[in-house]
Amino acid sequence: MTDRNQSEIRSNAIITAIGSYVPERILTNADLEKLVDTSDEWIVQRTGIQERHIASDHQFTSHLCFAAVQDMMERYNKDVTDIDYIIVATSTPDAVFPSVASQVQSHFGIENCGSVDLQAACAGFTAAIQLANGLLVSGAYRKVLVIGAETLSKVTDYSDRTTCILFGDGAGAFLMEASGSGSGNVLHMYSKTDGARGHQLYRSSLASAIGDHVIQPNGLIVQNGREVYRWAVSHVAEGVKQLMTRSSLSAADIDWFIPHSANMRIIEALCERTGFSLDQTLSSIKLFGNTSAASIPLAIDGAVKAGTIKQDQLMLLYGFGGGLTQAGIIIRWSL
Ligand SMILES: CC(C)(COP(=O)(O)OP(=O)(O)OC[C@H]1O[C@@H](n2cnc3c(N)ncnc32)[C@H](O)[C@@H]1OP(=O)(O)O)[C@@H](O)C(=O)NCCC(=O)NCCS
Incomplete structure (x- = not known):
């Protein structure tokens, strides 16, 4: 029987540029103390978050994407007008349609x-890289733009102290191009979905139930924090281990672990269970909070700007969350 998740894959995808953007406005723990019954000490101890960046009333996910791509173009002197395909991973599109990706196409002409x-x-971001790799390997396209971007502040209930402390806004972009030589940066991948637990973390839209579970139809993020935490430290840790086992790599072989920045306690528990040290782990949690699809590229771009990531290093990127969904990749950095 074929193992559909077997991790030896073909790749000709080279990451040739990275960019990111966070809105100017900052929401600190002290600001949240004025909104709900909470404290800086509780938030830092339970989540590791100190502040988050929040979009202005007139700033939407597409605008964050434009800024992240502009940043990428300027830093790497890249032209985007010959891009073949745009994938925007987001749970907070400006509209259901037109897509944010189509607005990026229009903005850059x-x-x-x-x-x-x-x-x-x-x-979303790691799933998008998996799909971008497939588009490039197919030979149909040569240049794919992958963006993870969110304006979660617009769908956060600022009267619910168990969720409003977590989320922030931001965007990160990778340019992925087909290599001439045939060998690419994406070495291994793994995915898993647990839809039966979907009601534990959701943002409603049309329906008022997920499966048999009645949900709050208010369009805001709702979660069962304890259940999501339990799932993350057990099932996500297992997924990270699966990805390493299938790749015949251990934590010691991998230079950087970049899990989704859900919260620092989850990251610490994942490290403990998978053998990674916190020193080899990159996150964007402290200053940006949980930015969902943007958290992994924001963490990587922070390290790129600091000069922490070196050429040829191996990195394990692992996204997880609503769905409940997991998507992991191991890449070799060559930027
Ligand atoms: C949300 C989360 C930080 C809450 O931490 P926790 O340790 O599980 O806290 P609990 O829900 O057990 O609540 C403990 C107490 O703190 C209180 N509390 C909850 N939020 C609080 C806040 N912001 N400030 C102060 N107290 C708070 C609770 O009301 C509860 O009080 P009680 O014991 O009197 O009932 C944690 O469950 C978590 O990180 N879950 C995962 C969420 C996540 O990452 N989601 C996105 C995944 S992609």
Whole structure:
């Protein structure tokens, strides 16, 4: 029987540029103390978050994408007008349609290009890289733009102290190009979905139930924090281990672990259970909070700007969250 998750894959995808953006406005723990019954001490101890960046009233996910791509173009001197395909991973599109990806196409005047928004919550960015790799390997496209972007502040209930302390806004972008030589940066991948637990973390839209579970139809993020925490430290840790086992790699072989920045306690528990040290772990949790699909590229770009990541290093990126969904990849950094 074929193992559908077997991790030896073909890749000709090279990451040739990275960019990111967070809105100017900052929401600190002290600000949240004025909104709900909470404290800086509780938030830092339970989540590791000190502050988050929040979009202005007139700033939406597409605007964050434009800024992240602009940053990428300027830093790497890249032209985007010949991009073949745009994937935007987001749970907070400006509209259900038109897609955010189509707004990126329009903003940069990209003429011949496919575009799609991808919804896999906090696993969105890594899922998008998996799909971008497939598009490039197929030979159909040579240049794919992958963006993870969120304006979670617009769907956060600021009267619910168990969720409003967590979420922030931001965007990160990778440019992925087909290599001439045939060998790419994406070495291994793994995915898993547990839809039966979907009601534990959701943002409602049309229906008032998920499966047999009645949900709050208010369009805001709702979660059972304890259940999501339990799932993350057990099932997500197992998924990370599966990805390493299937790749015949251990934590000691991998230079950087970049789990989704859900919260620092989850990251610490994942490290403990998978053998990674906190020193080899990158996150964007402290200053940006949980930015869902943007958290992994924000963590990586922070380290790129600090000069922490070196050429040829191996990195394990692992997204997880609403769905409940997991998507992990191991890449070799060559930027
Ligand atoms: C949300 C989360 C931080 C709450 O931490 P916790 O230790 O599980 O806290 P609990 O829900 O057990 O609540 C403990 C107490 O703190 C209180 N509390 C909850 N939020 C609080 C806040 N912001 N400030 C102060 N107290 C708070 C609770 O009301 C509860 O009080 P009680 O004991 O009097 O009932 C934690 O469950 C978590 O991180 N879950 C995962 C969430 C997540 O990452 N989601 C996105 C995944 S992609």
